[in-house]
Amino acid sequence: MLITTDAGRIERARQMGLLQPVSSAVLAKAVPAHLRDPDNNWFGFSKRARVILFNKEKLTAATAPQNYEDLADPKWKGKILIRSSGHIYNQSLVGSLIAAIGVEKTEAWAKGMAANLARPSRGGDTDQIKGVAAGEAELCVSNTYYYVNLMRSKKPEDREIAAKVGIVFPNQSNRGTHVNISGGAVAKYAPNKEAALKFLEYLVSPPAQKYFAEGNSEFPVVAGVPLSAELASLGAFKEDQLNARVYAQNNAEALKIMDRAGWK
Template structure:
């Protein structure tokens, strides 16, 4: 496990305006440095509050539990919803009561008890081969139809993005029907689940499959990578279930830690991250969808067109998380 620590300071601030011992906070982040550092620098410029950031790919929950009351962490930034669930389930969070957060973040994208707040959204899209299928009016349910046998690619079913999708299927259809669907999808796979979301796009271009599951921002990242642009251009991005409930979305988010030593400053940062400046930065840098309603996506993301999202409250995914994992095991999805 590799930990990287970075202090975000404003170099041109005079000594007279430098942060006092109280004007600081510590963030543990699953989100990458390129995304959060510019936003945190802007926060320091605006408030005078310095931010120490510890970046990690995994293990933050374990570290918080080990540190206990002595933890310096005030806030955790997560890259997906499952990390939020883990932190809450392990009693490592503290509820926040903020009218500004409640105003900026729609009810659908925050915990009813204030234990977590979403920051960005991604759509679980379906990519189709441009030269073989073109644009399609697909649903997640249609992935189990026999006509798609041997035509579908996806990463591991146990990846948090796919677990969340299965949880949403349980929420909408019940466990028994979701299991039948999941078995049908497995039967239609062109290969054993593997790789990441970018790899699924590449598999469509290479002719391994005709349809692939993938988060929207991976498509945007691939389009902006000069070495991968032709891969992205070989597929069409489709928003599923537009004629009924809407496309499934998953989220990144933030929590106030249980033993936050700088609680007031942490809440200020949470409010800042939910407001226009930070929401716009998230949208532009990583091609995600802001959760704040009046902040538009980046021009590239907007070019994919408007879509209807599933209105299932995100916290419902947590209720069905364990059931989703159980179904994936029962159908041996990854084997």
């Protein structure tokens, strides 16, 4: 089996011929269509949204940018933190922008956003959140679980960081927020294919979905599964329904665009 995060990675495995399609009514019913490969080579079992987080002393949910597109507005010059373009989370996000607005507009957007960075990209999403909480920038882009993990941390200093930061789910008045997956697949030469498929089907059962929400602070893909108080506190949001394979396949193009835009 292969279990990994980000549709970009699991789609790469499919392209390399490492996976095999499976036919499962259970998976087809449980996993929303946009979170699985249309040819049934891989399936999402939990999901994360890539959101805008802001410093509550400087911005509110109303004054913060409302769309990914807004991050290129010169009004945010020197105020944004985001990890490097080399990271697959950004390649998938930009892959979704390519699908939504096309290559040309995405490149102009990437140039604008790269020009707005408070400092050259470094570190992971948690480092960007810490920078925002410390006032080094007004806002950042991060996956939801990093924020929720800080809220749920045993360390009081982590919880203080989370308390200084608010959240905007981008693009709520249009296509919805970019969501990505933690996914699973059956390997091409799996010696125990039936058992592997049974395990994938187990992963959409309510107890397993609850493990995801509690273990990795991601959203379960199956609706109605109980969430931790911290995860539930983020509230409901509209998801971009673009199929994960589409933005995954746009990853290479996305990286070229970000390179040309000067986003390191």
